[in-house]
Amino acid sequence: MQAHIQKKKRNSPAPKYIFITGGVMSGLGKGVTSASLAKLLMLAGFTVICAKIDPYLNVDAGTMNPVTHGEVFVTDDGGEMDMDLGTYERFLDKGLSQEHNITTGQIYSAVIKAERKGKYLGDCVQIIPHITDEIIKRIRNLHESVRPDIVLVELGGTVGDIEGLPFLEAFRQIKFEDGDNQSLFVHVTLIPQIGDVGEQKTKPTQHSVQELRRIGIQPDIIIARSETEVTESVKKKISLFTNVDWRNVISNPDVESIYNVPEVLGNQGIVQRVTQILELRKSTIRWGSWPTISSSFVNATKELRIGMVGKYVSLADSYVSVNHALAHASAYLGYRIKLELLDAEKFESEPKLLDTLSNYNGIVVPGGFGLRAAEGIIRVANHARIKRIPFLGLCFGFQLAVISFARNVCGLREANSTELDAAVKHPVVDLMPDQKGIDKLGATMNLGGHNINIVEKTFAYSMYGKKKIRQRHRHRYEINSNYWDILRSKGLILSGFSEDGKKVEIIELDNHAFYLATQYHPEFLSRPGKPEPSFLAFVKSSISNAGSRDA
Numbered sequence: 001m002q003a004h005i006q007k008k009k010r011n012s013p014a015p016k017y018i019f020i021t022g023g024v025m026s027g028l029g030k031g032v033t034s035a036s037l038a039k040l041l042m043l044a045g046f047t048v049i050c051a052k053i054d055p056y057l058n059v060d061a062g063t064m065n066p067v068t069h070g071e072v073f074v075t076d077d078g079g080e081m082d083m084d085l086g087t088y089e090r091f092l093d094k095g096l097s098q099e100h101n102i103t104t105g106q107i108y109s110a111v112i113k114a115e116r117k118g119k120y121l122g123d124c125v126q127i128i129p130h131i132t133d134e135i136i137k138r139i140r141n142l143h144e145s146v147r148p149d150i151v152l153v154e155l156g157g158t159v160g161d162i163e164g165l166p167f168l169e170a171f172r173q174i175k176f177e178d179g180d181n182q183s184l185f186v187h188v189t190l191i192p193q194i195g196d197v198g199e200q201k202t203k204p205t206q207h208s209v210q211e212l213r214r215i216g217i218q219p220d221i222i223i224a225r226s227e228t229e230v231t232e233s234v235k236k237k238i239s240l241f242t243n244v245d246w247r248n249v250i251s252n253p254d255v256e257s258i259y260n261v262p263e264v265l266g267n268q269g270i271v272q273r274v275t276q277i278l279e280l281r282k283s284t285i286r287w288g289s290w291p292t293i294s295s296s297f298v299n300a301t302k303e304l305r306i307g308m309v310g311k312y313v314s315l316a317d318s319y320v321s322v323n324h325a326l327a328h329a330s331a332y333l334g335y336r337i338k339l340e341l342l343d344a345e346k347f348e349s350e351p352k353l354l355d356t357l358s359n360y361n362g363i364v365v366p367g368g369f370g371l372r373a374a375e376g377i378i379r380v381a382n383h384a385r386i387k388r389i390p391f392l393g394l395c396f397g398f399q400l401a402v403i404s405f406a407r408n409v410c411g412l413r414e415a416n417s418t419e420l421d422a423a424v425k426h427p428v429v430d431l432m433p434d435q436k437g438i439d440k441l442g443a444t445m446n447l448g449g450h451n452i453n454i455v456e457k458t459f460a461y462s463m464y465g466k467k468k469i470r471q472r473h474r475h476r477y478e479i480n481s482n483y484w485d486i487l488r489s490k491g492l493i494l495s496g497f498s499e500d501g502k503k504v505e506i507i508e509l510d511n512h513a514f515y516l517a518t519q520y521h522p523e524f525l526s527r528p529g530k531p532e533p534s535f536l537a538f539v540k541s542s543i544s545n546a547g548s549r550d551a
């Protein structure tokens, strides 16, 4: 064991770590809280790297069902990540990459692979030290390449989960190895409010902190999520039971927009608390344009009704980046979005429902996989085309819009995607050539950022204002080039292509308020205060659509 400890001694100065854990229950907004803290530290002039740990056994989020786990967020380097990584990118306006999402699956695969190679020859391979060493190595690597002031690591799940234990143990070891004032623990917990008066109860927090302390972690800061502001007397009670200075108990009440959270935390002096504990230089937050951006989400009074027609509508988080991209664009234009999730499958069994689409100022069809509900989406895409309702199709939405055009405008009644009908007569959407023969599902799609050439004099060109853009992808199928000519001859404008010219990336129609669809996922690039151009253009035309109808 002694040799093991010595092996880990480091020559370079140890970085400052912030470890964020969650207590009581999931769904408290730990991701938003962590991203807000990172944002504040950046506004205070520190360089920060963020990582999210997901203690599940999947290697990445790519094979998980969005309805149970939420959207799969795609990074530029092709990582299929937990949706919290999207929260970090949106708050920090910084691209992340695969190493910023660590899972149990990755850790165990690496250790087992090394064991088979004989790396631990003679050893009995164990959770401590082998698994914890691998975790520590990955956390330390985050720092080695970039050398930021602070590395902020958020652990998914809740303290007490079996899967989380090796990670907590690794955090404890890092703090022990690095010594005082090098690591800081933040515990995000729930203060439930019950009864008519909404009494704030601290017991669940007491238990959650006890659990942390049992495994050797004493939190330095507690962020208390609650409906209303946590009172001073409740903070003092939490302090008494948890051994945390009451001024380090930070209230994080419900707010109208998640983009208000940095101000809520910042105004309670969280940055001063962090810099004091970690002995970082004194620093003040330079808010810049952030308050203007965050207030645009709250101050918008005019309402815009958007219908999102998808397969995974039972969980709003399935499309979380699309939801945010729409909100960014509308807040930017002074509007508040009223987004309704519409189950695409219903448009198959109840064709009359199509008429209700005119109640929306615009229709979005997001990504998806597989046959269920596809016919419903094809009908919706056709209806939006005929009725001139602003329409934005994303990935699956793009492919199905092209199929609807092929069937209804080009007369190819039997057009389809080979994803939905392997023996189709007109495979207008077909498997990409480089996908043929792939039998593994994990991380094998066309993933991540690719450059796109935009055709001049198209709507897409006026929207982006340039000939080259870079966008993120996650798909196996594409528009079959054998059908480009017939689609074009009937008026479909192919306005963006992959750099090699072999894949259609954007389609659009003229003589329509707005009918545009993309093979890529523009939603991953939208930021508060910096909406992605296709969402901005879609929301703009939805606003004019609303105006023309009201008139």
Ligand code: GLN
Residues within 6 Å of the ligand: 366, 367, 368, 369, 370, 394, 395, 396, 397, 399, 419, 474, 475, 476, 477, 478
């Ligand atoms: N299922 C389609 C494909 O694989 C679309 C994927 C998506 O919408 N992300 O190409």
